[in-house]
Amino acid sequence: MCESNLNKKMNKTFHSFLHQQILILLGLSLFPGLGYILLGWINDVIMPALIWYGLVIITSVWGYRLHQTFLHKSMTRTELSLWHQQLRWFFYTLFSLWTLVFLLYCRETENNLHYIAIFTQIGASVVASTLLFSDKKLYIPTLVIMMLPLTIYFAGIQQWYGYILCLFSYVFLGVLLYGANSSNKLLLKTHYQASHDQLTGLYNRSQFIDELQQTINSLKSTGHYAYLLLIDLDHFKTINDSLGHDIGDQLLVKVTERMKSHISAQHTLARLGGDEFIIISPEFNNKEDCQKAAQQFSEQLLKKIKNNYILEPHHLYISASIGINLLSNRDIKVSNFVKEADIAMYEAKASGRDGVILFSDDFSKKIEKNLEIERLLHFALEENEIKLNFQPQYNLSQTIIGCEVLARWNNKKLGMVSPADFIPIAEQTGIIIELGKYILEEAIIQLHQWNNKGLILEQFSINISIRQIFHHSFVEDVKQICMRHHLDVSLCSKVIFELTETVAAEDITRLIMIMNELKKSGIHFSMDDFGTGYSSLSYITQLPIDELKIDRSFVSNLHVNEQNKAMVSSILNLAKTFKLSVVAEGVETSKQLDFLTRKQCHILQGYYFSKAISSEEFEALYFKKKAANLSNT
Numbered sequence: 001m002c003e004s005n006l007n008k009k010m011n012k013t014f015h016s017f018l019h020q021q022i023l024i025l026l027g028l029s030l031f032p033g034l035g036y037i038l039l040g041w042i043n044d045v046i047m048p049a050l051i052w053y054g055l056v057i058i059t060s061v062w063g064y065r066l067h068q069t070f071l072h073k074s075m076t077r078t079e080l081s082l083w084h085q086q087l088r089w090f091f092y093t094l095f096s097l098w099t100l101v102f103l104l105y106c107r108e109t110e111n112n113l114h115y116i117a118i119f120t121q122i123g124a125s126v127v128a129s130t131l132l133f134s135d136k137k138l139y140i141p142t143l144v145i146m147m148l149p150l151t152i153y154f155a156g157i158q159q160w161y162g163y164i165l166c167l168f169s170y171v172f173l174g175v176l177l178y179g180a181n182s183s184n185k186l187l188l189k190t191h192y193q194a195s196h197d198q199l200t201g202l203y204n205r206s207q208f209i210d211e212l213q214q215t216i217n218s219l220k221s222t223g224h225y226a227y228l229l230l231i232d233l234d235h236f237k238t239i240n241d242s243l244g245h246d247i248g249d250q251l252l253v254k255v256t257e258r259m260k261s262h263i264s265a266q267h268t269l270a271r272l273g274g275d276e277f278i279i280i281s282p283e284f285n286n287k288e289d290c291q292k293a294a295q296q297f298s299e300q301l302l303k304k305i306k307n308n309y310i311l312e313p314h315h316l317y318i319s320a321s322i323g324i325n326l327l328s329n330r331d332i333k334v335s336n337f338v339k340e341a342d343i344a345m346y347e348a349k350a351s352g353r354d355g356v357i358l359f360s361d362d363f364s365k366k367i368e369k370n371l372e373i374e375r376l377l378h379f380a381l382e383e384n385e386i387k388l389n390f391q392p393q394y395n396l397s398q399t400i401i402g403c404e405v406l407a408r409w410n411n412k413k414l415g416m417v418s419p420a421d422f423i424p425i426a427e428q429t430g431i432i433i434e435l436g437k438y439i440l441e442e443a444i445i446q447l448h449q450w451n452n453k454g455l456i457l458e459q460f461s462i463n464i465s466i467r468q469i470f471h472h473s474f475v476e477d478v479k480q481i482c483m484r485h486h487l488d489v490s491l492c493s494k495v496i497f498e499l500t501e502t503v504a505a506e507d508i509t510r511l512i513m514i515m516n517e518l519k520k521s522g523i524h525f526s527m528d529d530f531g532t533g534y535s536s537l538s539y540i541t542q543l544p545i546d547e548l549k550i551d552r553s554f555v556s557n558l559h560v561n562e563q564n565k566a567m568v569s570s571i572l573n574l575a576k577t578f579k580l581s582v583v584a585e586g587v588e589t590s591k592q593l594d595f596l597t598r599k600q601c602h603i604l605q606g607y608y609f610s611k612a613i614s615s616e617e618f619e620a621l622y623f624k625k626k627a628a629n630l631s632n633t
């Protein structure tokens, strides 16, 4: 435990222990003090006794004010440390006053008052060692102030019993110091454990909230700005699950070391739990500087985190998503500052992870909108608001050979909502299970109807969310639906489930099992948005997939730079090696079409041919094309 550091940054919770002792000590001084006035009256030292008691009253008022300040004022770190200094001086003064009364009465042997004085002094020392043990700088000087005069007094008797009492007093002082020291150590240790994270030694959540509160108090008094960074490691769970918690823990410690080396002494770094860290910056005079510094600082931090980690025998790579929130004297709850940083961090995750995003009010609006979507999505199926559209897929001779089923939601209040907006919400909330099942059934019905009408497709692609495929009844549901609508194996084998890559990391073995089970019914699989996720190569070797869908971004940027062309060519080569068919999606221009045709990309889909259209429109298009093809031949 780093004790000196701990002492430097003691917080209000810690000081509250000392704060509680103020009133007790005031009581122990003011009431017995009255007795000393009486003794002073009996022994004709009433004037000094009254003056002494007057001093006790003045000191008590001081102590009471310190007590009230702590209770009612939200203090900055500097104010708290100033308060602590003053409190020390208050206690020194109070105990010095007891030494003063000892000096006054120890000479009064006439009525044996010296016995009372000696007892009081010993009693006060015990009180000091038991009530002040939380602060070393407090109890050591106080005990010395109390006990030294006593030892001198005993030695001054110049009798053998006086020397023995003097010696005993030293031993007693030693015992009191030892007792206070042990309690002090225990208190610091308990406080450390309650305020620090065991694994990394960083502040934990509760200590962090204290720190944040103090920073906000300070910003309220200075009008300055600071920033808050919420850092969440990307795909840490995968490392934990696949390599074990030991490696996960070691990685967290290494990441902590890197973060520590990046921050200055004025930053506060804490671990909120799991793979989530948080940083509070020092103060800045204005908002612009603060924002710029936050952006720069987090980008450099991210770079540092992303360097390779060697945890023999593993060489690991990890990125992070960082949410920034600016702290100011805004009148909101402390926890809301964290919530906002959290929202920004999730936004960074949603936009592909490995990035930094600054919180802005737009996010709050977006969240409100998402909540509205979530609320209304619950009724979407009941209200029959979800419809299916179909985007045709063409072969190289530009014949429609298949389609992708795309969901459309037309809501009374929100109008048309894009699946890019409502599918992620359906996934997060679990509605996707019911929604996905509905889409699947409607799609299968359509496939069957078309087949009966002579609209013969080679393949029929349906998007399946990972949460949906992992649902315990998914395989059974698929089988039931196929049976209910009398889909024979030949028709079933036209169905392709499109899965996205990022998904596959979660539980590969289980995913493979589910896929193989579905393959028994003839269903095929396609890797959607191929090239954008992680470890693409390892997935295609492990998962039983049949098709790759080149992500739209590569196709639409084909002519922006040579790299995209190279990427598309490599994917096509890769597919050839693994005997997979390839769909290029998002084909919008004839230039893109030319390139893909030259490269022998098997299947094409995009606005160049058609957007996703209703089933009626699809039928019309299909039969029109078919008629045209027939008349051509």
Ligand code: C2E
Pocket (backbone or CB within 6 Å): 391, 405, 406, 407, 418, 419, 420, 423, 436, 439, 463, 464, 465, 498, 528, 529, 552, 585, 586, 587, 588, 605, 606, 607, 608, 612
């Ligand atoms: P996705 O699976 O990558 O689907 C392709 C998206 O690209 C569709 O957007 C499609 O309309 C759009 N697109 C196709 N060709 C072009 C083009 O040439 N240019 C441009 N700019 N865009 C093109 P959509 O329909 O908005 O769907 C968005 C995403 O929502 C889909 O991405 C898919 O991930 C998800 N989604 C849609 N329907 C379903 C569904 O029924 N179930 C699940 N789980 N997800 C769905």
Ligand code: CA
Pocket (backbone or CB within 6 Å): 404, 463, 498, 528
């Ligand atoms: Ca898709």
Ligand code: CA
Pocket (backbone or CB within 6 Å): 528, 529, 549, 551, 552, 585
């Ligand atoms: Ca896609």
